[in-house]
Amino acid sequence: MLEALRPSLVIARREVTDQIRDWRIIFPVVGLTIFFPFLMNFTAQQMLDFVNRYGAELIGERLVPFLMMIVGFFPISVSLVIALETFVGEKERGSIEPLLNTPLKDWQLYLGKLLSATVPPLFTSFLGMAVYIAGLLVTRVPLPSGNITAQIITLTVVQAVVMVSGAVVVSSQATSVRAANLLASFIIIPMALVIQGEAVVLFWGDENTLWWVVAGMAFLALLLVRVGLAHFQREELLGREIDVLNVRWIGKTFWRGFTGDARRFFEWYLKVLPAALYQLRLPVLIVFLLFIAGIAIGASLPGIYHLAVPANASLEMKKAITELPALFPMFSAQPLLRIFWQNTLVLLIAMLLGGISFSVFGLILVMITMVIAGFGSAFLLNTGLVTPTILAGFYLPHSLFEIPAILLASAAVLRSGAMLAVPDREKTIGEVWLLSLADWAKIMIGAVLPLLLVGAALEAWVTLPSVPALFR
Amino acid sequence: MIKAQGLTKYFDEFLAVDGVDLDIPAGKVLVLLGPNGAGKTTTVRMLTSILRPSRGQAVVAGFDVVRQPDQVRRNVGVLTEHHGLYGRMTSLEYLAFFGRLYGLPAVEIERRSRALLEQFGLAEAGKKRLSEYSKGMRQKLALVRSMLHNPPVLLLDEPTSAMDPESAHIVRNAIKSLRTSERAILLCTHNLVEAEELADTVSIIQKGRIIASDQPEILKDRYLGYKIFELRLAGSLDGRLDRLPEGVTLVDRGNTWLRYQTADPEAVNPRLAAWWIENRLPGIISLSEVPRSLEAAYLAAVGASGLEVNHA
Numbered sequence: 001m002l003e004a005l006r007p008s009l010v011i012a013r014r015e016v017t018d019q020i021r022d023w024r025i026i027f028p029v030v031g032l033t034i035f036f037p038f039l040m041n042f043t044a045q046q047m048l049d050f051v052n053r054y055g056a057e058l059i060g061e062r063l064v065p066f067l068m069m070i071v072g073f074f075p076i077s078v079s080l081v082i083a084l085e086t087f088v089g090e091k092e093r094g095s096i097e098p099l100l101n102t103p104l105k106d107w108q109l110y111l112g113k114l115l116s117a118t119v120p121p122l123f124t125s126f127l128g129m130a131v132y133i134a135g136l137l138v139t140r141v142p143l144p145s146g147n148i149t150a151q152i153i154t155l156t157v158v159q160a161v162v163m164v165s166g167a168v169v170v171s172s173q174a175t176s177v178r179a180a181n182l183l184a185s186f187i188i189i190p191m192a193l194v195i196q197g198e199a200v201v202l203f204w205g206d207e208n209t210l211w212w213v214v215a216g217m218a219f220l221a222l223l224l225v226r227v228g229l230a231h232f233q234r235e236e237l238l239g240r241e242i243d244v245l246n247v248r249w250i251g252k253t254f255w256r257g258f259t260g261d262a263r264r265f266f267e268w269y270l271k272v273l274p275a276a277l278y279q280l281r282l283p284v285l286i287v288f289l290l291f292i293a294g295i296a297i298g299a300s301l302p303g304i305y306h307l308a309v310p311a312n313a314s315l316e317m318k319k320a321i322t323e324l325p326a327l328f329p330m331f332s333a334q335p336l337l338r339i340f341w342q343n344t345l346v347l348l349i350a351m352l353l354g355g356i357s358f359s360v361f362g363l364i365l366v367m368i369t370m371v372i373a374g375f376g377s378a379f380l381l382n383t384g385l386v387t388p389t390i391l392a393g394f395y396l397p398h399s400l401f402e403i404p405a406i407l408l409a410s411a412a413v414l415r416s417g418a419m420l421a422v423p424d425r426e427k428t429i430g431e432v433w434l435l436s437l438a439d440w441a442k443i444m445i446g447a448v449l450p451l452l453l454v455g456a457a458l459e460a461w462v463t464l465p466s467v468p469a470l471f472r
Numbered sequence: 473m474i475k476a477q478g479l480t481k482y483f484d485e486f487l488a489v490d491g492v493d494l495d496i497p498a499g500k501v502l503v504l505l506g507p508n509g510a511g512k513t514t515t516v517r518m519l520t521s522i523l524r525p526s527r528g529q530a531v532v533a534g535f536d537v538v539r540q541p542d543q544v545r546r547n548v549g550v551l552t553e554h555h556g557l558y559g560r561m562t563s564l565e566y567l568a569f570f571g572r573l574y575g576l577p578a579v580e581i582e583r584r585s586r587a588l589l590e591q592f593g594l595a596e597a598g599k600k601r602l603s604e605y606s607k608g609m610r611q612k613l614a615l616v617r618s619m620l621h622n623p624p625v626l627l628l629d630e631p632t633s634a635m636d637p638e639s640a641h642i643v644r645n646a647i648k649s650l651r652t653s654e655r656a657i658l659l660c661t662h663n664l665v666e667a668e669e670l671a672d673t674v675s676i677i678q679k680g681r682i683i684a685s686d687q688p689e690i691l692k693d694r695y696l697g698y699k700i701f702e703l704r705l706a707g708s709l710d711g712r713l714d715r716l717p718e719g720v721t722l723v724d725r726g727n728t729w730l731r732y733q734t735a736d737p738e739a740v741n742p743r744l745a746a747w748w749i750e751n752r753l754p755g756i757i758s759l760s761e762v763p764r765s766l767e768a769a770y771l772a773a774v775g776a777s778g779l780e781v782n783h784a
Binding site: 007011018096098103104 | 517520548555560561569570572614617
């Protein structure tokens with residue numbers, strides 16, 4: 001194993017040596033590891049003095065680990081530049097081809113580049129955090145707890161791997177350094193949002209939640225490394241020269257994926273769509289289990305968080321329910337379209353979120369819906385506001401169409417994310433992405449939207465107008 | 473050592489290489505001649521397993537370029553068109569880096585690096601950063617890198633393109649010395665003099681297709697006709713030459729000289745000399761072959777192919 005890793009280490013060593021010799025890298029790194037932590041120490045000291053004056057020690061206490069996280073994060077963000085040009089920079093300088101001609105396997109080359117872009121920023125992060133902690137000791141500011149310190153260190157590592165591996169994926173797929181820098185915003189913006197979320201969690205003080213963030217980031221890091229390795233191709237690296245948007249090619253590739261080999265609509269409906277549905281067997285099973293888990297989590301929440309029920313809740317609810325037939329007149333198109341659009345919008349957002357996170361955020365969104373449904377149902381039943389029969393009346397019969405539709409749409413999102421992480425030597429990453437989008441569109445147009453339309457019609461014209469009858 | 477059959481490469485719908493056949497046995501140099509964008513680099517990249525052929529097959533140093541890419545690369549030394557070096561390294565560091573990637577022992581890397589740097593006149597610049605090297609020095613170092621692991625197959629893309637005449641001479645001599653019984657060399661070049669000097673076989677590639685492939689002399693015969701000889705005379709012909717012996721075709725003439733063409737100079741030239749004396753024609757000062765350039769044959773071949781030249 002070590003023998004197989006040796007070429008990767010040779011590449012990493014050369015690149016790290018090269019970075020150390022470049023003053024444009026060394027100067028900011030030194031600044032961020034030596035001077036920046038001192039600035040943060042000073043800030044921590046001043047903030048503590050200030051908030052203590054007003055008896056808000058808690059804020060100061062939470063600020064110290066937050067600043068440590070920032071000290072660790074800054075060198076990684078600066079080093080993104082190194083990661084972004086690992087492949088495409090060498091391509092522009094014309095030094096990539098001799099490297100590609102060596103007998104290295106693709107994964108050895110990729111790992112070497114990944115290591116060379118990850119290790120120096122991590123080293124500088126740790127150095128910065130060490131300087132920061134030393135500063136805290138000197139200025140006698142209380143240190144963060146061991147648990148939080150461990151969380152911040154682990155977070156720094158996984159964040160570094162996520163950012164660098166994301167940047168290396170960009171670098172191996174981009175046509176120029178300029179294109180890579182433009183695409184970097186797809187890494188920087190989500191990471192900035194994640195850091196803000198982490199800051200909220202740190203100030204909130206729920207230490208265990210951060211471990212969940214660590215787990216999620218670690219999973220994302222693994223996915224990114226996997227995607228990078230799956231789609232790293234020497235041929236693509238050298239062959240791609242043009243970064244002009246080829247709308248014709250995009251349209252052609254998508255249409256080819258969407259229509260398959262069908263020539264007529266019925267052929268598509270009877271052959272291509274069933275084949276696409278058949279491919280969703282495993283994703284459907286996974287999503288189904290996630291749905292069950294979501295409902296179970298939601299159903300367990302009323303037992304943990306006790307919500308007070310207003311005294312007149314039952315009357316208010318009855319009043320609202322009796323108004324339903326007026327709000328949903330039979331065969332009126334408006335409520336039907338409103339329900340249909342609402343459901344479609346959620347599934348489109350799920351695809352959009354899934355598209356930028358290998359389907360993870362898309363599935364989380366759908367799962368949250370299930371948690372809310374589970375929570376609402378359990379809450380209504382526990383408080384005795386509704387009976388199981390009435391509750392069933394809320395969901396049936398439209399859910400018989402809507403739930404399979406959501407299940408299929410979520411499974412399609414999951415599959416499109418998984419397709420990106422699976423190696424395909426015959427296709428570029430762009431081609432794979434377009435084909436996964438075409439598969440998703442097939443499922444949406446062929447199955448999900450018709451089911452949602454029927455479900456919306458039943459909900460607007462049957463379920464909701466019928467609920468008052470159940471309450472009598 | 474290098475054998476390719478029907479090698480074809482499409483980039484989307486663009487046909488870059490169209491059914492190229494190559495056969496380079498050990499000890500031979502094949503020169504691939506062609507205009508920019510003709511498919512030379514794409515062919516080399518397929519032979520180094522960087523590009524996967526759309527059709528056809530190739531075996532390099534006994535290994536299939538599609539199924540055994542690692543073994544192919546291990547046995548091939550490539551001088552690429554763009555040989556961008558790492559500017560912050562010295563030549564010894566640079567060679568050590570590549571030597572390690574080829575799995576050579578440290579002692580071997582050191583020994584071969586020093587010997588090759590010496591051979592190419594780069595020994596004194598060994599401690600300089602590569603960013604300080606001139607264009608020609610960089611080219612030579614890239615060539616040294618391609619030879620470092622002593623590969624049985626060398627693929628050289630424009631090896632002397634950026635060099636001054638002296639450096640180019642050193643490199644050409646090095647290539648000649650590399651032509652051993654164990655090594656096959658494929659050389660892509662625009663330099664026709666170099667091609668003529670080094671080639672055992674010249675293949676002319678145009679629009680991705682090999683339009684002519686043979687020994688340089690045979691190519692010249694094919695595209696420029698038979699060898700032309702020139703007779704320089706001591707006196708004036710004064711219209712005395714009204715016929716020539718069989719097998720001799722008059723190409724041009726002056727008062728004190730004439731040029732003729734023959735398919736079989738070994739037999740015809742002595743017979744012509746005897747006939748000349750016998751007919752008491754003006755004395756012969758010299759009989760020499762008129763040089764025919766490969767350039768003229770190349771241009772004739774390209775012109776005869778009917779394919780439009782695709783300049784990149």
